Amino acid sequence: MNGELAPKHHILAVLVENKFGVLTRVSGLFARRGFNIVSLAVSPTEDENYSRMTIVVDADSAPLEQVTKQLNKLIPVIKIQELSPDQAVERELMLVTVKSSSEVRSQITELAAIFEARIEDVGYDAITILVAGRPEKLDAMSDLLAPFGIVEIQRTGLIALPKLGRRPARLRAVKDQPS
Amino acid sequence: MKLTGAQALIKSLEMENTEVMFGLPGGAILPVYDPLIDSSIRHILVRHEQGAGHMAEGYAHATGRPGVAMVTSGPAATNIVTPLCDAYMDSIPLVVITGQVPYSVIGTDAFQECDTVGITMPITKHNWLITDAQDIPRVVREAFHVATTGRPGPVVVDVPKDIAMQEMDWYWPEAIDLPGYQPTTEGHPKQIKEAARLMGEAKRPIIYAGGGILKARAAAALRELAEMTGFPVVTTLMARGAFPDDHELCLGMPGMHGNYTAVTAMQESDLLIALGSRFDDRVTGKLDGFAPEAKIIHVDIDPAELGKVRRPDVALLGDCRLVIEEMIKAVRADQDKKSKKSGSRWPSIEKWRNHLRDYQERYPLVYEQFDDGPLKPQFCIDQLGALSPDDTIVASGVGQHQMWTSQRWTFNHPYTWINSGGLGTMGFAVPAAIGAKVGMPERTVWAVDGDGCFQMTAQELVTASAERIPVKIAILNNAYLGMVRQWQEMFYQERYSEVYLSPDLPDYVKWSEAMGCVGFRVDSPEDVGPTIEKANEIDDRPVVIDFRTDYREKVFPMVAAGTSNSDVIIDPDTERLRGK
């Protein structure tokens, strides 16, 4: 169980038609129905006609059932899967630039090594690190880097796919009868 | 066959059996208006694009066919935003074609450019910006399909001018390929059985019929279900006429201005069978006080409605007509099973029915018309109903006049009541009545309008005169924004703020005559009947009657905003006037 994400968040894997305006339709729907998005990541799938969105929804802002049902009404939305954290592979990417004088550089690289992070760029007095993992790992990393002085941080938001070898946690399609 | 995008668009509309469209041309849509000259489609030239949208709605509601409107870009597209939102709220199938600046200049703030797709995204079921003339037949086919199937609603097709002038190879798509749009129509058999079981156990059942009954053309099925079960029926503002008002099982309209029996029957019910209704806040009152003991069976074609407001005990996703037909079979099976077992079918609900009959006697709708006193709006409506054909179509605006009409008119046929329920759009009545009359030319069409509402879209009577569409308008002229005045009187200590309109500015008779209509004015009760009879005889032009009504009259019963339906306020004179 992912202690950080649950139970306040839901992860939705949303398969959509890869057409212009689809992101606006989805984000507009969230805004006007009062559903809060924690993070959202979009990219084309292996089939270029479709894109996959991974949307992390604030569970306090709306009942999940309403979110998925309203999303399903959007015509370019093909399929919605709710991924419960224990049945999905979830990762997020973070790029972080920290102040790094020569005295502390080795401390930072050591930290990076513990987190299996990569040094992507080194400047005169700063260093940019790439780290991948579950969101709480990224949180921990940025907490530990904070004392050195964070210059800039960019996170991708969560992406997720169902774990293999079992059925998706819950499949909610238009045809599902609400219980 | 090579066609221009514009020709393909008109041909596609013909392929969809469009017989009439409402619109007004301009720069960006000019290329599409050219092939219209050679088309079989009747075009009705409106005076304001809002009129085109509401006419298309009135047409759609009266005929069951999608309403089609066409306007140009920019200000014309924004003018039709209100009808789009109105149709979205009331699930009315509309296909609206908007012109757009050339695709090549989109995004440059070109003359009359506006982001129509962006603006209408939240108030349409779907919308399309055409980027290639070759797509036009496919998109038009999809547009009609989306507008008319599942939960109906409005769609917009935005057509850039250069795309309309582009050449394409004509085709007509055989099939529709929308993988993300597959509405479920048939209910789940297990749930249907469960619904029948609950119905068989109910002691105080109420059928809560909503607009979905009309959308699904399920009025006959509803009647069969009600008659075989003996369950009383309430019809919401959107469902008036879906069940005949003169039927002994009909309790009439529930909600904020519903009658006492309908409101209270729902409150006391132990089983609400919601058929195509959506637990709108104007029906439920304060939600946590609504029908506290009722189990809920909820049938709707839109999965998002099931559980949106009130969690159902049995949720039935599907088309109302198909589901009710299956329910009828399941009820019959359940009744047969029980009668075999115990000799009697379902337990009698006669006690409940008697209880409700008692309410009906004790709490009728009341008003008092003195022979020499001011004209009562209720009296005008009653006379209008009594003197017009049984299948008259009635459209209304929004306000007191709307509530009185919905409360008092005896609707015995489906599709005879056309109003703006969800959005509450003042100005709806005149154009909606025109659209209904275009679709149903053999029927008498009355609009009961408010003086405030009338002033918002009256110019469409010019359209009606020019196009020889003989609608009839009854203005209940109380010289006020009456409904707002009522709230200020009751909830703002009679501090009247900006609600006075004047009875004779404008002069409604002269104004109507200037627009090519016959105009009448009625001040006294004895003139009401004869004037209505005169108006009913005119069928070569529109007629307007300016009824000067009593501005003090209020709509009762009333459930004040934010209060529970159990605290419904009845007319203080109910006791005195009962039986009069």
Ligand SMILES: Cc1ncc(C[n+]2csc(CCOP(=O)(O)OP(=O)(O)O)c2C)c(N)n1
């Ligand atoms: C476009 C629009 N503006 C404002 C309102 C708010 N409103 C609701 S009823 C009403 C008064 C309507 O006045 P009138 O048409 O004279 O009808 P009456 O209530 O007097 O019968 C108003 C202003 C509305 N519903 N629609």
Ligand SMILES: [Mg+2]
């Ligand atoms: Mg008025």
